[in-house]
Amino acid sequence: MAELLTDPDDEVLDQDRIDAVLQAVEAEDRAGLDALLEPLHAADIADLLEQIGGADRRALLRLWSHEIDGDILSEISDAIREEVIESLPPGVLAEAVRDLETDDVVDILEDLDAPQQGLILDALTDADRVAVEQAMAYPEYSAGRLMQRETVVAPEHWTVGETIDFLRKSEHLPDQFYHVILVDPRMQPVGYATLGRILSSGREMPLRDIIEDSFRTIEATDPEADVAYIFNQYHLISCPVVDAGGRLVGVITIDDAMNVLDEEHQEDMLRLAGVGDESSIADRVLETARQRLPWLFVNLMTAILASMVIAQFEAEIAQLVALAVLMPIVASMGGNAGTQSLTVAVRALATRDLTAANMGRVIWREGAVGLINGLFFAVVMGIVGWVWFGDQALGLVIAAAMVVNLVVAGLAGILVPVMMERAGVDPALASGTFVTTVTDVVGFFVFLGLAAVVLL
Amino acid sequence: MAELLTDPDDEVLDQDRIDAVLQAVEAEDRAGLDALLEPLHAADIADLLEQIGGADRRALLRLWSHEIDGDILSEISDAIREEVIESLPPGVLAEAVRDLETDDVVDILEDLDAPQQGLILDALTDADRVAVEQAMAYPEYSAGRLMQRETVVAPEHWTVGETIDFLRKSEHLPDQFYHVILVDPRMQPVGYATLGRILSSGREMPLRDIIEDSFRTIEATDPEADVAYIFNQYHLISCPVVDAGGRLVGVITIDDAMNVLDEEHQEDMLRLAGVGDESSIADRVLETARQRLPWLFVNLMTAILASMVIAQFEAEIAQLVALAVLMPIVASMGGNAGTQSLTVAVRALATRDLTAANMGRVIWREGAVGLINGLFFAVVMGIVGWVWFGDQALGLVIAAAMVVNLVVAGLAGILVPVMMERAGVDPALASGTFVTTVTDVVGFFVFLGLAAVVLL
Structure with a gap:
């Protein structure tokens, strides 16, 4: 009964197969292409289309678009779906979407522009079109959009x-x-x-x-x-x-x-990480640059804010350049500790492990963790500062700044996402920038301010 | 037939129910506790145990440990599972683990110390113990550990x-x-x-x-x-x-x-984010501090490395303090752009969307995205630097440093995780620190070095 068992070697999308596919495309060998692609799962064909270059993809679709079915359309990444749909002859598209359950059609429609949505809706049977339109009447990202209407x-x-x-x-x-x-x-x-x-x-x-x-x-x-x-x-x-x-x-x-x-x-x-939501590795350069730019811009504003804090202490830095050398360490440690605390908090909010019942304890815990690690790194950096610049007081200043900034980092890491959640904003959305702004500003201010008072 | 429909209000773990549970615990009201907890799903009881404080949890377990069943044990977070198991009378523990499928027993055993593993193995029937021991013979994190042995x-x-x-x-x-x-x-x-x-x-x-x-x-x-x-x-x-x-x-x-x-x-x-793997919001303060410390230590080393770069330019900074004010901006923008590129790469490696087939194109893309955004922020910061310090050449220097650092950030963000993956290391593990080290060092060096050559 070996014919029941699919040979696993026939099913794998590896580099050899990709190379063979590209050769078949170049040779315009439609039969060879069929033999290579037919055994693959729709999800692997979709991956192949995403991973090859744009020119190869267009050439492949010219040769093989008649074989694109609903499952492939539904597996394909949003980044290239429009391109694939445009390449399909109307008859192929109609047959492809008729194969699909209505929830999969809805999933495809959501990310398309109006003219392409029209193409697909026209391809459906009347009953399916009504079902799809009813599903699209539910809010975006709702259970109604996800569900299949066929029940037993x-x-x-x-x-x-x-x-x-x-x-x-x-x-x-x-x-x-x-x-x-x-x-x-x-x-x-x-x-x-x-x-x-x-x-x-x-x-x-x-x-x-x-x-x-x-x-x-x-x-x-x-x-x-x-x-x-x-x-x-x-x-x-x-x-x-x-x-x-x-x-x-x-x-x-x-x-x-x-x-x-x-x-x-x-x-x-x-x-x-401050990357746009819809980001995919298959996006084009300009699209990617455009998605990432706003977050970099927000970061620039906060970096300038931190620089304005530094600018308040220009006179002190000119007097003692060691301050300029050491200040990024305080800020960097605060930023890292804040990110640790923030990531755990965002994750716990998402899994609903952080609730009103344990909020107080978790905030206290983050402050305490910041204090313990702050004390540890205060000792380390106190010694480093003292030995490096031969200045015991400078060591004391950086040690004190380290403790303060790590406690602030722990508290900001938990309080910022919690406040964003309360305000109805996704805590993952801009927490990172807020938290590192806090740790940069506090880090520079406390270190340089203490130095101004104690050392100069 | 309303008795078939479970009243949804009876099933929810909300703040009111948690408060009522805590009151019942304080009053040592075992019947009241039963009435409050019995309708809850095991996963919600586990959440409750995690979210209340340690003293309340111990008091609750003293009153109610006879009701802890296998499902609750299997839902509970590793952070408090040992504590719960220790609180159970041997008979309750035996009954609880006998309820479970062998794959769930294996899941519980994996994270326990040897004496507690012994407790649980002793509680099993002979047949189940053999099945569990066979499963434990498979490597950790393997399919053999995950599977249930009962098949149809x-x-x-x-x-x-x-x-x-x-x-x-x-x-x-x-x-x-x-x-x-x-x-x-x-x-x-x-x-x-x-x-x-x-x-x-x-x-x-x-x-x-x-x-x-x-x-x-x-x-x-x-x-x-x-x-x-x-x-x-x-x-x-x-x-x-x-x-x-x-x-x-x-x-x-x-x-x-x-x-x-x-x-x-x-x-x-x-x-x-440089947080230990096993981290959970239910971990204790000292445990959490201990988990996070090594990553902060690595960060400290890299921050000191960056500071040593700055130290090479002490004379230049003493001459032109504006350099100290502006240098964190270049480093911060590079760090952010690198994190963006890195996160997309780590995600794409995890979902296997980044393969040998598209590696070259993706590396090129990240460099190009870095160049485009680098040029944009070069213009912005060039103008800011010029206006702020009234020094056109300073504006040019920071603009040039911005372009270089954002291109380097894009490339480091993709190359570092790819190289770690090739070396058999989880790319998420230390990529962040490596990438920001690169962007800090390059950022400070290019900006201060250019300033030294052009301005002074």
Whole structure:
């Protein structure tokens, strides 16, 4: 029965295959291209399209666009999706989008411009178009956009046997489903049974006797971040989505939730680093430069602010140049300690581990950690400053500044993201800049100010 | 049928419930505590234990430790798990771990000290202990540690009817399963069928006619990062795990893979920020300070290195103090641009979007982005420097330093993590420090060096 087992060597996207694909494209060898690409998973073909250069991609699409299907379109990165869609003959595009579940069509539509959205909506059957338009009526990044509308439901009084008979007669079951949702006569979900329990129970077993203990629903207008949270927190595999009246309108499965979790993480990471949200390695140079510029600009403003603090002490620096040599150390240590504290706080806010219940203790803890490490590095830098410049008082000044700045860094690292969250702003968004501004300004001011008072 | 629907208000862990729990603990009201905690999901009880203070937690455990079950143990953060396990009477601990699937026991064992591992192993039945010890024989962070050993298999020649009859007769099916795995006589998996397809097909349908198109297996010794990747890339729900001989030894389900993905993300984020891996908001002050100290120490070394560059130009700074005022701006802009480029690169390496196929183009792109933004900020800072200090040449010097440092930042941001990956080191681990060291050193050197040549 070896024919059932797919040869794993046939499925891998490695450098050899990429090279072979590029050769086939150059030779305009359509059959060779088919043989190389056909065994690949749609996600790998999408990766291939993203990783090759623009000219190669256009040449590949000219030869092979008739083979692009819905799965490839749905896997492809936003950065090149418009380009791929424009390259498709209308018939191919129509067939591709008709293959897809409506939630995948919605996912594709969200990031397209209006003319391309029109192209895709026109390609759908009337029923699908209505379903997609209804989904697009939910707010962006809501559960309603994520859900698939095809659900598998059973009246709450059914038995396992009735359910299996019904499923065997159904013609349009979703591609993936893991539960049968029990609904009351008003279509309100009241519980669900896993397919595993249904399959392993006798035909006479009432469904309601094998429903899961833990049952949750999501409202269609809930933000998708909440969806990712409840799947992760409660280990859900699928979750019914209800409207404001509690009626079942769709279902979200764990693969969509995993996708959202992945995107939320990426967003947090990129936002913490001051990179635009939509950034991808496949973006073009100008687009990338444009995305990153605003954050650099904000950083420039804060760097100038820190420089204005330094400028207040020009006379002192002219008198004792060692101050200019040592001051970046105080600022840099504060910036690093602040980033540590900030990252832990942003992560804990995202996973909802930082709440009103432990806020006070966590703030105290960050201050205490700053104090302990501040004292340690005060000793180290006190000695370094003293030995390097042969000036004991200079060592004392940098030691004191180190303690103050590391405590401030710890507190700023937790207080800034918490205040941003309270204000309804994503704490990952600009916390980094605020925190390092605080540590730069405090670091320079305390070090230079103490030096002015003590040394000069 | 309202009794089927769990009242959502009963299930939420909010501040009111936490306050009520703390009051019940203080009043030693065991019945009240039961009423408050019993409706909560194990994950929420674990969160509660993490979020309350140490004294409250110990008091709660004294009153309520007999109710701690396996699910709560498995949800609880590593930071407090040892404390909770120590508080449990041996009988409670034994019952709790016997409830769990072996993969969850392994997950708990991994982070415990030897005496506590012994406690738990002793509490298991002989069969489970053997299974757990076999799993622990796989390398840490491998698929073998993650998998559950209970699988649902069928010979490849079975029909849907035979499969359903077999499942109905089975006494020990796993809690969660989504596929029936088809195996050949040597127990090598040859495909799998979703429960949905099985349920919706007639009894006479051969299983092999309804297996999924796309079928992958994982080797038990594969690293768990690969597991997270293939679930995310190919949208798997479960995946058979095989030994070196290709025989089925277990199965990994998507909830475990989602957990790994979540942990990998957290690790990347914390490592990029120079925070120890195991960091959690529930760690104690001294533990946290100890985790963060080594990274701050590395940062101190690099900051001192940058200061030594500045020290080479003491004479120039004494002559023109404006240099001391402006030099942190050049370093700060380079550090930020480098972090942007680095974060995108680390993320792309983790998602395997950055490969040999596009490496050259991405390096070029980062250099070009650095050049474009460098030119923009050169103009801005050139004007600022000129106006602020009334010195046109000073403006030119800072402009030139800005261009150089932003190009270097872009290139360092991509080259450093790529080289670390090539060297087999996690690129998130120390890239940040290396990149900012490069941008600090280059920033100070180029700016002060140019100033020395041009201005003085």
